[in-house]
Amino acid sequence: MSDDNVSLVIDGRAVSAPPTASIIQAFSLSGGALVSNVGCMGQGVCGSCRCMVRRDGSRDVTMELGCETPVEAGMQVAFVSYFQPKRPHVYDLEALTDSWQILDAMDETFPQAKSCRHCGGCDRACPRGLDVQKGVEYAVLGDVQAAREVFTECIMCNLCTLACPERIRPNHLGLFIRRALAALTLRPQELMRRLRQIENGTLTVDTSTVDDTRS
Amino acid sequence: MTAIPYAEALDRYRANAGGFPLRPDDATIAELIAAYHPDSTGGKAIPLKIGVNAGMLCQPQVAALLQTNALIEDVDIAGAEILNTDILVIGGGGAGAAAALTAAGEGARVILATKLLLGDSNTVMAEGGIQAAVGDDDSPQRHFEDTFKAGHRAADKELVAQLALDGPDVIRWLIKLGMSFDVVGHRPFGGTLKRKTPGGATAPRILSYRDFTGLEMMRVLREAVGLHRGIQVMDRSPAVELLSDERGGCAGAVVYSLEHHRFVLVRARRTILATGGSGRLHLNGFPTSNHYGATADGLVLAYRMGAKLREMDSFQYHPTGIAHPAHLAGGLVSEAARSEGAKLVNGLGERFIDELKPRDVVASAILREIQEGRGVSRDGQTGVFLDVPGLVAAKPGILETTLISLAHLAKKCRIDPTAEPLLVTPTLHYQNGGVAIDTHGQSSVPGLFCVGEISGGIHGRNRMMGNALLDIISFGRRAGAHAAEARAEAYSSRAGIGHIHDWQRQLTLADLPLDARGPHVFPDYGNFDLVADAGIGPRAAE
Amino acid sequence: MTGIKQVLLDPAIQIGADLTTWLSLGGGDGLKAAIASPAGALDTVRDSGLRGMGGAGFPTSRKWEMLIASEAHDKAIVCNGNEDEPGTFKDRHLLEHTPHQVIEGGLIAAVATGTNQLFFYINPHHTKGLAAMRRAVEQWLVHDLLQAAQAAIGKSIKLAVVESSGLYIGGEETAVISTIEGGFPFPRRKPPFPAQSGVFGAPTVINNVETLANLPHILAHGAAWHRANGIGDAVGTKLYSLSGDVLRPGLYELPMGSSLHDLVFVHGMGMLSGKEFKAVFTGGPSNTLLTKKDLDVALDFDSVRARNSRLGTGAMIVISEGTSIVRKISEYMDFFANGSCGQCPPCKSGTYQLSRILNRIDAGDGSDGDLAALENLCSILPGCGRCALIDGAVTVVESSLSTFRNEYVSSIRRRD
Numbered sequence A: 001m002s003d004d005n006v007s008l009v010i011d012g013r014a015v016s017a018p019p020t021a022s023i024i025q026a027f028s029l030s031g032g033a034l035v036s037n038v039g040c041m042g043q044g045v046c047g048s049c050r051c052m053v054r055r056d057g058s059r060d061v062t063m064e065l066g067c068e069t070p071v072e073a074g075m076q077v078a079f080v081s082y083f084q085p086k087r088p089h090v091y092d093l094e095a096l097t098d099s100w101q102i103l104d105a106m107d108e109t110f111p112q113a114k115s116c117r118h119c120g121g122c123d124r125a126c127p128r129g130l131d132v133q134k135g136v137e138y139a140v141l142g143d144v145q146a147a148r149e150v151f152t153e154c155i156m157c158n159l160c161t162l163a164c165p166e167r168i169r170p171n172h173l174g175l176f177i178r179r180a181l182a183a184l185t186l187r188p189q190e191l192m193r194r195l196r197q198i199e200n201g202t203l204t205v206d207t208s209t210v211d212d213t214r215s
Numbered sequence B: 001m002t003a004i005p006y007a008e009a010l011d012r013y014r015a016n017a018g019g020f021p022l023r024p025d026d027a028t029i030a031e032l033i034a035a036y037h038p039d040s041t042g043g044k045a046i047p048l049k050i051g052v053n054a055g056m057l058c059q060p061q062v063a064a065l066l067q068t069n070a071l072i073e074d075v076d077i078a079g080a081e082i083l084n085t086d087i088l089v090i091g092g093g094g095a096g097a098a099a100a101l102t103a104a105g106e107g108a109r110v111i112l113a114t115k116l117l118l119g120d121s122n123t124v125m126a127e128g129g130i131q132a133a134v135g136d137d138d139s140p141q142r143h144f145e146d147t148f149k150a151g152h153r154a155a156d157k158e159l160v161a162q163l164a165l166d167g168p169d170v171i172r173w174l175i176k177l178g179m180s181f182d183v184v185g186h187r188p189f190g191g192t193l194k195r196k197t198p199g200g201a202t203a204p205r206i207l208s209y210r211d212f213t214g215l216e217m218m219r220v221l222r223e224a225v226g227l228h229r230g231i232q233v234m235d236r237s238p239a240v241e242l243l244s245d246e247r248g249g250c251a252g253a254v255v256y257s258l259e260h261h262r263f264v265l266v267r268a269r270r271t272i273l274a275t276g277g278s279g280r281l282h283l284n285g286f287p288t289s290n291h292y293g294a295t296a297d298g299l300v301l302a303y304r305m306g307a308k309l310r311e312m313d314s315f316q317y318h319p320t321g322i323a324h325p326a327h328l329a330g331g332l333v334s335e336a337a338r339s340e341g342a343k344l345v346n347g348l349g350e351r352f353i354d355e356l357k358p359r360d361v362v363a364s365a366i367l368r369e370i371q372e373g374r375g376v377s378r379d380g381q382t383g384v385f386l387d388v389p390g391l392v393a394a395k396p397g398i399l400e401t402t403l404i405s406l407a408h409l410a411k412k413c414r415i416d417p418t419a420e421p422l423l424v425t426p427t428l429h430y431q432n433g434g435v436a437i438d439t440h441g442q443s444s445v446p447g448l449f450c451v452g453e454i455s456g457g458i459h460g461r462n463r464m465m466g467n468a469l470l471d472i473i474s475f476g477r478r479a480g481a482h483a484a485e486a487r488a489e490a491y492s493s494r495a496g497i498g499h500i501h502d503w504q505r506q507l508t509l510a511d512l513p514l515d516a517r518g519p520h521v522f523p524d525y526g527n528f529d530l531v532a533d534a535g536i537g538p539r540a541a542e
Numbered sequence C: 001m002t003g004i005k006q007v008l009l010d011p012a013i014q015i016g017a018d019l020t021t022w023l024s025l026g027g028g029d030g031l032k033a034a035i036a037s038p039a040g041a042l043d044t045v046r047d048s049g050l051r052g053m054g055g056a057g058f059p060t061s062r063k064w065e066m067l068i069a070s071e072a073h074d075k076a077i078v079c080n081g082n083e084d085e086p087g088t089f090k091d092r093h094l095l096e097h098t099p100h101q102v103i104e105g106g107l108i109a110a111v112a113t114g115t116n117q118l119f120f121y122i123n124p125h126h127t128k129g130l131a132a133m134r135r136a137v138e139q140w141l142v143h144d145l146l147q148a149a150q151a152a153i154g155k156s157i158k159l160a161v162v163e164s165s166g167l168y169i170g171g172e173e174t175a176v177i178s179t180i181e182g183g184f185p186f187p188r189r190k191p192p193f194p195a196q197s198g199v200f201g202a203p204t205v206i207n208n209v210e211t212l213a214n215l216p217h218i219l220a221h222g223a224a225w226h227r228a229n230g231i232g233d234a235v236g237t238k239l240y241s242l243s244g245d246v247l248r249p250g251l252y253e254l255p256m257g258s259s260l261h262d263l264v265f266v267h268g269m270g271m272l273s274g275k276e277f278k279a280v281f282t283g284g285p286s287n288t289l290l291t292k293k294d295l296d297v298a299l300d301f302d303s304v305r306a307r308n309s310r311l312g313t314g315a316m317i318v319i320s321e322g323t324s325i326v327r328k329i330s331e332y333m334d335f336f337a338n339g340s341c342g343q344c345p346p347c348k349s350g351t352y353q354l355s356r357i358l359n360r361i362d363a364g365d366g367s368d369g370d371l372a373a374l375e376n377l378c379s380i381l382p383g384c385g386r387c388a389l390i391d392g393a394v395t396v397v398e399s400s401l402s403t404f405r406n407e408y409v410s411s412i413r414r415r416d
């Protein structure tokens, strides 16, 4: 390995890697068995590579995505497994048919949201830097559109769910709102027209229109 | 290979910014592809030696993998825990989730086993969007024709027709599950879906959610699966072999628990393989846009059990993978950027192809530029420019509203996307062929369904943008519904791995090595050794 | 038990919430002494060498001095009765059986420090203790002695029983303050320290139940008497919560500085089922393990510290050769992971990850990499939280890993 390499420790493994490498890449380069805490490997959309990072000389430990964070000399990294709450918030979206009931359904499924302590744990936990706490607040206030926006780029890493002392499951609350809004209000007109045409048989596909000489 | 140094190329790019001349081109599409597409220029396709498709041409690395010996022997699974279920779905991407939800919705008991975590997949990474012919200026017929032609007329027409016709209903199904789509203006009810034109299409047909359509789709599917009482999810449980019954049909699978380091036999009335693609095999030495689990496992297992494959010599190289910086190489720049109008520019500051041509054409054209010395080289990485600054100038605000992932990516590349073009080069993106199926996703092996990227026949020899997300839901649901019909049937009397004995006979008779084992389960840089991890020890036979 | 000096647990004073009886048995003398000379009370406590029994063993008089130094009108003392960690069960006994001992101690502290607010912060899970304290406080409110105390400091003293959240984290000093202020038991960033700004901004001292319960005796009998109750340099008596694989678990009051061996083998009557002694988790399972070679250690703050561990609350969870260290640690880590509040995500994620790996090793599914990952966490996590929860959790893992590595290794080898 070249002299430009930096040394760091990942899950107890001494690793040396070029400074451009991500934490995940460095771990793999070092010969570590990479069989979990990885998914999209670089795109930052699956949330699997959540990790705790302590930088050299700092007391702070931050929550980051290992596939997007470049390595630094003296870094210490520990991956955090996916957190599965023992009792998730269960709801049946199909049973929610009346859009007037969205707030009630939210209260019923996520009763803890009202008791948000504004501790900011979720905000500090979020590797995407979303305003999670604000999202919960909007939801409780009934500003569902604003709540929906906050969670637009949530990758469901579940770190806010792990952090929240009130067991609010902020990301699942956000997703509930997003799902409910789409399921209850998204009715594009051309789609409705097209479905009717297909379902009443006026629109079909004729496979004989194209010749199958390969190009 | 020579190339134009970055600084020089950047000067020419800046000089022409706003009006890049399009270089005239006399090469036909067929010539371009034959001369530059990696399917033709990479490792030459070779005939398979054994299995139901013996004699069929196959990409050589894939052929080697298909013709490997099983990872496990009968003794390794003696005493293993046995689970019973109606339907076993293998793979936690979009196709697996759609199949599981549909089968469970029909009342079947479902186990969904996946290698990483539910949702860690190519699906979650999809950016550009999903095709569905909903526009008044569009029709399923056009969708069918465009898809069939883009696939070089190699696809199974019935499958393509089914795909096109299912499109609108797939969108409705996804909306019912709570997936959002971009609309024009701010009118969800009675509004109009935002549509983009994919390369090779005759009408705007791509529906999307921002430029992270797959994330939106997958998080909705994952939540729906997770909350469904009829579905048991087994995370970190890759399938390492299929189970066969006395008649050669599929009777479930052997999965390996990475958490507990042991094998579990899942017996099922029907098995649905939805293990996705093969980008992480890095065919022909290419980087890939695919997720970490895309190692063609399902393909290997299905072929070993006798499932027919097709178009195994045809892979899609997405034109715009990141070329620089090196550590992000292969990462995808969504076609959405070109759909929105971003141009490709070579080191001489000229355009060299209509950016909205089908992917294989555009990718070949880029590779031609690079091979003929008109590429741009930076820190040893070579590619061509994607003119994002020009796009931003034409459509101010687009990075904030529409191409959010692109802006995020530029940041990771440490580039100001309003001022500096991205350096791109083709990246291994999609497995065009795969397991041959019918319109229910049924493979040629009784009891075995294959849906999603593992399947073949829908996209022929080239897939259009947005048709994969459509096919995984369309055929995922079809397979789920069809498989669920078997929920009252009796289990086969036997479920074992007897079929590998026949396979080993074929290997030996064809003089193929017995010590090459597959599937890979993880890329080689995953440093994972199943034999050591499971403690199944050295084998006498070797 | 003969020959054992019972002060706090003296059977004669386990009388419940009746104030008249308490006073008839000599209760109140200590408070009267403090009223007679508040400054003398501080001197006496300083001379007695009394230290905090809530875990840290910090000299009580030093805490008080910070309070005395403040010119603020409003000051607060909180009696910390949150007691929630595994293996500690001393405070709940005192609260239930001898609440006046605790309240009088609190009043002595108030008089000595000129404090006008006295909170008894009680874990609601100790239902009996909570009820007894409520009844006991009511009686003080109308008693002349309270008046006298108020006169001594020239302020009216507010006495209140406050229910804690019942969460482990609620026992941490700043979490105590948050709770009393009506909030969730979130520990706060320090500084400011409670003695600078505590309950609603008032300078505040937090004292453990047992710490306060010692005061009536010290003030009544003097510093020298108290010192003499201990062995060697150690002072007073200590409540030891003895549990685990001993024949006779229970709450023992022994001279401070009694040996671990005596506690386990004499008072606890030795190991259960004739098994060999293996180790002791001291002071709530957040300290370095004591092992066979430490059986001779004197159970006082400094002697235990000299073995790189801590006396803590005086809880001693004894483990025999029949009990798996890995399993115990894994259980305790579940406790810490549940108990971490989450406002510092690395503490929550860290304890979660530790617990997940420990569970896996305990189930026989661990790998060599897991040991390295545990050690890695132990090196990353200390200091990442606002309170000491994470540090305690790390200490016990680290200690077991260094002392009982073989047990971890054999759990891992089991699957080979």
Ligand SMILES: Cc1cc2nc3c(=O)[nH]c(=O)nc-3n(C[C@H](O)[C@H](O)[C@H](O)COP(=O)(O)OP(=O)(O)OC[C@H]3O[C@@H](n4cnc5c(N)ncnc54)[C@H](O)[C@@H]3O)c2cc1C
Residues within 6 Å of the ligand: B090, B091, B092, B093, B094, B095, B096, B113, B114, B115, B116, B117, B118, B119, B120, B121, B122, B123, B124, B125, B126, B127, B128, B129, B130, B131, B213, B214, B237, B238, B239, B240, B274, B275, B276, B277, B289, B290, B291, B293, B294, B295, B297, B298, B332, B429, B430, B451, B452, B453, B454, B465, B466, B467, B468, B469, B470, B472, B521
């Ligand atoms: C970066 C990127 C962008 C894309 N953009 C678009 C787009 O805009 N539009 C579009 O239509 N298509 C797009 N595609 C293609 C499309 O996303 C995929 O083809 C499609 O999502 C595949 O879905 P799938 O369910 O078949 O496979 P996947 O989503 O890949 O899921 C396969 C699953 O199977 C699991 N698995 C693998 N092996 C095993 C095993 N042995 N045992 C158990 N489980 C296993 C995997 O871990 C994974 O969870 C894109 C692809 C990529 C990589």
Ligand SMILES: Cc1cc2nc3c(=O)[nH]c(=O)nc-3n(C[C@H](O)[C@H](O)[C@H](O)COP(=O)(O)O)c2cc1C
Residues within 6 Å of the ligand: C051, C052, C053, C054, C055, C056, C057, C058, C080, C081, C082, C083, C084, C085, C168, C169, C170, C171, C172, C173, C174, C206, C207, C208, C209, C211, C212, C387, C388, C389
């Ligand atoms: C997480 C945590 C929990 C604690 N729980 C208690 C408790 O339940 N009771 C207690 O007296 N002290 C507890 N403490 C210690 C207190 O913070 C404080 O040091 C003690 O109450 C001071 O009293 P003392 O000086 O009389 O010991 C805890 C500390 C921490 C970090």
Ligand code: SF4
Residues within 6 Å of the ligand: A047, A122, A125, A126, A127, A128, A129, A130, A132, A153, A154, A155, A156, A157, A158, A159, A160, A161, A170, A171
């Ligand atoms: S909101 Fe929660 S789940 Fe979503 S990315 Fe942030 S921490 Fe992860």
Ligand code: SF4
Residues within 6 Å of the ligand: A115, A116, A117, A118, A119, A120, A121, A122, A123, A132, A133, A136, A163, A164, A165, A166, A167, A168, A170, C342
């Ligand atoms: S972690 Fe929970 S309680 Fe704290 S701010 Fe976030 S949602 Fe509120």
Ligand code: FES
Residues within 6 Å of the ligand: A037, A038, A039, A040, A041, A042, A043, A044, A045, A046, A047, A048, A049, A050, A065, A066, A067, A068
């Ligand atoms: S691996 Fe998917 S977010 Fe990092």
